[in-house]
Amino acid sequence: MTVLNAKLKSANNICTYVLLLSKCVSTECSTVHTASSSCPATKPSMLNVHLVPHTHDDVGWLKTVDQYYHGDRNNIQHAGVQYILDSVIDQLQKDPARRFIYVETAFFYRWWRQQSQNTRRIVTQLVNEGRLEFINGGWCMSDEATTHYSAVIDQMTLGLRFLNDTFGECGRPRVAWHIDPFGHAREHASIFAQMGYDGFFFGRLDYQDKARRMKTKEMEMLWRASESLTPPLADLFTGVLPNGYNPPEGFCWDQSCNDAPIRDDPDLEDYNVDEIVQRFLNAAFYKTNHIIMTMGSDFQYENANLWYKNMDKLIKYVNALQAKGSKVNVLYSTPSCYLQELNLANLTWPLKTDDFFPYADDAHDFWTGYFTSRPALKLYERLSNSRLQTCNQLEVLGGPKSTSGPFGEGDSDTMKRAMGVAQHHDAVSGTEKQHVAYDYARRLATGWAHCEVLVRNSLAVLSGSESPRVFCENLNISVCPLTESSQKVLYADFSKLIHTIKVHSLLNYNLSFFFNSLSVLYECVQSSGQDFSINNKSVLMYAFKFLKVTFDDTTGLLSSLTNLETNQTIRLTQNFYWYNASSGNNKESRQPSGAYIFRPNSSDPFVINKTAEIQIVTVSSTVQEVTQWFSPWVSQVVRLYEGHRELELEWTVGPVPIADGLGKEVITRLDTDIESSDYFYTDSNGREVLERRKDYRPTWDLKQTEPIAGNYYPINSRAYIKDDKHQLTVVTDRSQGVSSIYNGSLEIMLHRRLLYDDFRGVGEPLSEPGEFFDGLVARGRLLLTLTPPNMAADVHRPLAQGMVLQPLLSFQDGTPLANTKLEVCRGSFSGLQDALPPAVHLLTLSQWDKDSVLIRLEHQYQAKESKTHSQPITVNLQKLFSTLEVLGASEMSLGANQWKEDMNRLQWNTAKASKPLPLSAKDPSPWENRQPTDHCTSQSECSIGVSKPGTDS
Template identity: 90%
Template sequence: MLKVSKKEMIVGGSKTHYFISPLIMDNVSLQSCPATNPSMLNVHLVPHTHDDVGWLKTVDQYYYGDRNYIQHAGVQYILDSVIDQLQKDPARRFIYVETAFFYRWWRQQSQDTRRIVTQLVNEGRLEFINGGWCMSDEATTHYSAVIDQMTLGLRFLNDTFGECGRPLVAWHIDPFGHAREHASIFAQMGYDGFFFGRLDYQDKARRMKTKEMEMLWRASESLTPPLADLFTGVLPNGYNPPEGFCWDQSCNDAPIRDDPDLEDYNVDEIVQRFLNAAFYKTNHIIMTMGSDFQYENANLWYKNMDKLIKYVNALQAKGSKVNVLYSTPSCYLQELNLANLTWPLKTDDFFPYADDAHDFWTGYFTSRPALKLYERLSNSRLQTCNQLEVLGGPKSTSGPFGEGDSDTMSKAMGVAQHHDAVSGTEKQHVAYDYARRLATGWAHCEVLVRNSLAVLSGSESPRVFCENLNISVCPLTESSQKVLYFSMNVYNPLGRTVSWPVRLPVNGSLYNVTDSNGKAVDSQVGNYVFMSFKHICNIYDMKSSSLLPLLSVRWFYGLSPHISINSKSILVYVFKFLKVNFDDTTGLLSSLTNLETNQTIRLTQNFYWYNASAGNNKESHQTSGAYIFRPNSSDPFVINKTAEIQTVTVSSTVQEVTQWFSPWVSQVVRLYEGHRELELEWTVGPVPIADGLGKEVITRLDTDIESSDYFYTDSNGREVLERRKDYRPTWDLKQTEPIAGNYYPINSRAYIKDDKHQLTVVTDRSQGASSIYNGSLEIMLHRRLLYDDFRGVGEPLSEPGEFFDGLVARGRLLLALTPPKMAADVHRPLAQGMVLQPLSPGTGWAPLFSGLQAALPPAVHLLTLSQWDKDSVLIRLEHQYQAKESETHSQPVTVNLQKLFSTLEVLGASEMSLGANQWKEDMNRLQWNTGTKASLPLSLSAKDPSPWEVTLNPMEIRTFLLRVRQL
């Protein structure tokens, strides 16, 4: 029955009603589940299609069924056919996952078709599972982008179908390994369970033997159980049907021939295949009936499944104990919950993933490094776009510079999270399409940013964006000698003050930098060499001596000369917090000292490459490719034992050394005044392959830290997990690949430590990392390979370059040396600052501005600030520290919602689920028994002191819908 649901929002001490959506319907998915037989083995047939949002073809090509010579797939025809077939029998079910495709299809349908689909959803016959814009990758995605793409898809389903469209189950049947943070996110979004298809072959064999294919995943060490607990099941056949039961037009399995007068009658033979389910604990088993882009002709599937159900169940009259039924993952999950069994507990993650002894899917952690960086920068741009849309008000989207929006970028970023997008496992032409979509999103956001700054500054002066700073090109700043001065805006999307170096190419050296009050800002103008391009240009580094204001804009003017010192003889750098030494003989880093704590470690850093397997090894024919990392030996080749010091620059702002290792590898080592981290800006490429060898390029940091085979990596940018060489927490590992089998994904940071020292490396994109030797940490930077790895992509990972024969990649690593107990206070802010970098939204006048009334507490991160509708905004406040991680910041912290913003008056607030598709108070998840008492949280769970004041406990994210008024 349809009903209107309304929510009371707090308004100035009283209450008012506020609607989350016009129509909310009772969720009938579970109410409509088919009856099962408790005395039999119930086989739940789940008709589904797995529709990649780009892989071998682009998103558009997949939707329209274009270029079928690459892969026969047309999503629009799948949905057409399924909806037609569901109407023919009320027993039939179907699940759909990828909202990006469904959204496009829905917009093209007539009102009659929409009414039919809505009825199917209301009756639980068409059920949405997962519900994100895509099925995201879990290794190379950042949690903030994952939450955004899930919110995008879930909101469309909620707005379109109400409560009946809300997914109850997470469904990641194709990603190549599974992150603990993803499970935590799904649990906080209100999902009852999670199903996936891929896990390590050794882990799977053990679980099948011990009947532990289903478990409770405790996905956080900080959040109070069961907040981050998620029931998790491994699907028995991956996401494919059982062998012999594929009845799609793309399959060759025999249909059910049920005419006994025919010679090839096969009903009895097919029925007998449904009795192999001994490795699950209950009398229920789930069978995925579908695969990649199947059901384009849904009649083939349903006609044969109808017969399968009919003939298998007919044998019950002869004593059979098998009951087959159409079902969905949520119905199956409900039966498992009703069984009230005790389930094993899982606390680590499912990385790395291998499907055979020499086939570790750890290469994609680094594949397509330029796309990975572009996706990360696009995430930062989207957050800035969202924030300025809120702060600038309605004129941000329709103002003096035209029509702008954040929606285009949101959708492009949603697609980019797909497990064959940012992962780097798509064909080359598809990678170009992902980048094109992000570029289009950037263009729409730029218009919005210009409009917003015009509103906030009261000036409609033109603003020009510097789009090609990655190759040190900005026409306006390089031609600025023709004008008296130029100005630049800098916007900080973080909710705290930061000190951030800004770099611009200029023509000449006659520049000085001042702030908005005419006060000189410490800066440097000098020569800088981009080694890969052999291009010399002039730049200046700027930072505000008083720190950039939060959510702010500041401008600078270039006027008069500023002289820097260049020398090749100075190989010791000292600023307030750090001291860096270089070896006089090799030109390599030799030591790093933290002057605050008086700690020094030996530190040598160099570049190496692993020889990629060509598949001719006697142990296995597996090659290295987009997915698989398989070096030919455990010892990498050093690119050069020495580094030529080309330039040394010393100034009061920055000290830097330019190192040259080879014609295709160079690096700039930088130490900024007032910073606690050392910056390594590496340039790698084009990777040479004329010798016929594919190469996997790493940088390795060798220290005297006694790490004892342990190292630590982040999970999607949030909580940190302990790793141990040649070890898995849940089974006795038989290590068959000593390098690839020890690689893990890092999204923002990794570190090694002993009792006294911790060396943390913060990255600017997702990469693969490991610690092969005691005191060593290596990070894979680039890959260029000559062979496909036979996992479907059908081409080698050998990216072309725009200027050279091969891709040139550039990136940054930040190194921090601290005592372990102080490390989180350094690497947490560093990692957030790298993800949400201050944006230079172009030149043009703008006033000093802050969108917040005051800086947020150090433990609090403003994860989301976006326009929800005309009168409301969505915010997420995050506690960014784990329990017991920081002596200072791993404590509950309270924020007042009414005192957050400088341009908004908060009139009402209501808390929502993390996915923003449920009111928090309405969340009611299934509870599961692990046979042990829930462990006490590592921190106290403080409660809100008042309706307007919200308290965040370590690792907690709280989501609010605020009703606001522009001031």
């Protein structure tokens, strides 16, 4: 048998494989056309205007996914996606020059299932000819601030696989298309590059950044999206669309538009061809003789005849002027065809290495509120992602009986689709109407119900016990009827980080369960307690051997944090505050805070209470707790666990009071004596970390107009401040907004309750009702670590992964039967033969088809982040799993829709990155030319000995 080694040669690398378990299968697809052969001819001596007919179909926003698809509840918004696709397919058949792009696979998947074989043949032919082109191709167009990279990769894979299975190579998207998300993350660009995309286009750009780029003709650039991956592996050509994603002013011809149609009969009144043609011939802010024009908008083309009839005329009359010397050529096109022309121009493009956060569309309009909006939904989405990974992995480890076993029929597909929809930029972002938020949560619950059956079946196979299992959904408030009523309880813990199932038997004592993210103690144990040490000056809480925390005896607030391993101590004061939300009556601007926009009416927050009432709770040999009460609606439990290097802060906020007529943005602030010098650090979608600086942007001279909101950034898993000696890292359990307004300070927004809509379309204030309609109560956890900067990653990386991939607990009444595989009080099953190296994470393990599984191995550390763990690592795939016999493997692109060796991305000439601007800079530094970078060839950074699909293993 061939030994298969996965070599993760660079830090922060993700390698994707299909492991062949019983026989080699082929997913090769016939290629009817290439991108170049299907593109319309352009005229090199002219200005070529690429008209891109498109529709932007939100996978839920003002209406639910179902309502948008069917065209229901049009009193909220007139939109029916099924009619858009019907109409477009009809119109494309009438003229071979016409083209259309489609983005949201979640909608197309629904529509395709309802079509006749004849319609499917027509659509397939349109795809083969390049006239219907899929762009982006994920299940949705995901948000970029509040999504975790693992969930983004999953939803992209879900959509790309459907397109590949349905249309083969001709359905593979070549361009990423994020025209509506509210700011753009570097990690998303890195993901798209590793998935084989040639380029990326988006519509929303900070108004100051856009003005500068338009002036300097830098609306298109090469985005170097990773500091760890060797260029050009994570390089992505990126373009800002000139009109956002709308048509040019005056050229909207949808039934929802009011622009005049082209009236081209000179015998009739209001002939306007000359006027419209002249208006169209305006200059644009781009470097080549090619311009892209988005011809469409939200849910347009329900009557595609309106659009195509007028665009046909526009093309006809503008191009007719070429006979009179005009140098403008208009044509139907697609983003990939436009991108191809830019590549052929062989120009040198500016290089970008940071990201596009925060986003503002005007001086007082910063879209930084949605980083925190709907905190409960954000947490539920994160927990659902963890449960989906459990479901995927147990489906593989348990074998065929997982989906059809003693507990009935289960599946992972329902949960995959629900999580795919939840990544949408108006879903986990919290920017949807309330009834739509309920629908997203309902879908996740339904998905888990399907997965729950699968998990029960799989655990029965792996444990040998078919006794009914219970998943206690209210463990966060220590409620589980089974453990409260049974004399003896058997519970199983499935940890996705080490892929271990451990089964435990507990006598019914009043226990609180806690788990290290990497290991679990399992014994028949009884709790034992000890007292806190209390003296005249402070309340001391000792963490056994790693951490010490002190509380001020006057205020009841945290006062210091000590790392006992490194003998480091910092002053640490933590409290809760709120910003009063602007109601829009400020003389500077009428912009209020809302679901999208964060705009406090003052730069100084209000402290909820200057003191905290301390209650000393249970202290045992394994956990020490202090409960702090700041007000009737804000409390916190401070915990230290035996053997842990982190301090846990479990906060509870809500219902946020609004009787004073003011909306509130609630934060917690950590004030320290760390000399952070206006710098702080945030993760990008849970992966690489970026440096932030107060009142500063790396690529332009910022004119700061909102000193608080303009300094907020998204965090998905962690943020930190540091100086030469100390680093304080905060790990979060969901996506939130963060900033460092003061030196040595880190503030995190936890909850928002607002009284006004922010005029961005959602049409209602963000004031979630909660269980009893008094306002939402949100609860969450922050983990704090104190380390020297050069040791920090080794601590906070595993903590962050543990927060994302939490163990799943299941409970059974009684003890195992005599013929089970497990001892009464302990037992375990591991899906891995050996533990993976600390730097390697099994990101994906899911059933691909009957004979193969999809795996992704991830190098978790950035280059130079860890002296110990940022080194290359080799993993033997053949000896990886305990229940799977691996006969062969093939490496794929990150999206698993293309063989890695077949990836052939466009090459681009790049300029050197400009130096960061000093605060006093007035103009950007000039670009310096250099030679073109080497193209990403078939030599893989994750090289592996493979057996080719379609050949014998």
